[in-house]
Amino acid sequence: MSGPRCEVPPLSGAQIAQLAESIRRDMQIKTDDFPLIQFLELVMPRLFPDFALEAGLMSEMGANHGLTIPAENVIRLREDVYEGLYQGKGRDRFTAAHELGHYIMHRKVPIVFHRQEHGRLEAYRDSEWQANTFAGDLLMPRSLMIRCNSIEEVVHRFGVSSQAAMVQNKKLSRFGMKILM
Numbered sequence: 001m002s003g004p005r006c007e008v009p010p011l012s013g014a015q016i017a018q019l020a021e022s023i024r025r026d027m028q029i030k031t032d033d034f035p036l037i038q039f040l041e042l043v044m045p046r047l048f049p050d051f052a053l054e055a056g057l058m059s060e061m062g063a064n065h066g067l068t069i070p071a072e073n074v075i076r077l078r079e080d081v082y083e084g085l086y087q088g089k090g091r092d093r094f095t096a097a098h099e100l101g102h103y104i105m106h107r108k109v110p111i112v113f114h115r116q117e118h119g120r121l122e123a124y125r126d127s128e129w130q131a132n133t134f135a136g137d138l139l140m141p142r143s144l145m146i147r148c149n150s151i152e153e154v155v156h157r158f159g160v161s162s163q164a165a166m167v168q169n170k171k172l173s174r175f176g177m178k179i180l181m
Helices: 013-026 036-047 079-086 090-106 127-139 151-158 162-173
Strands: 052-056 066-069 074-078
Touching: 013 090, 013 127, 036 052, 036 079, 036 090, 052 079, 066 090, 074 079, 074 090, 079 090, 090 127, 090 162, 127 162, 151 162
Parallel strands: 052 074
Antiparallel strands: 066 074
16 A cells, blocks of 8 residues: 555546545445445456456565556455455455555556655655545545544444544545544
8 A cells, every 4th residue: 555656647635536426326335334345356347347356475465465457457455455355354445445446546547656856746646645545535435424423433334444534534624524533
């Protein structure tokens, strides 16, 4: 989730939220807890016939929890993350949603590594920021989060980690949503 910074075409937070909402709407997802495993293993291959979700060996992937490889039409999750996804672990669900964001938003985008000497990379052009934003909005959409009364409730209802719930709450509080504790 924290690979090299790649510059991608700009997307605003609002555009990414609309993309995540459209996926929930088009797939008729009615539950708070987004069915990520079913989406990755059943829906994605129907939408993208050559798509594959793979588990990679820890010895090969090292510190990479997940990778999106557009040239191979693959999302590869490290084996422990893949297993954690099946067990419903919040952090692993976020990692998988993050990689899904890369796949959906960046699969046809040329990879341009951002060099430090070119200055700071604006968030809206940062592939990692975009993928994190997508994962947060897919798993914890504002329209559903506004019904929650605590971070603990967000964690339980959406199947995410406390850290992800706090980050999403902080982001949404900038748009008028109450701060949850």
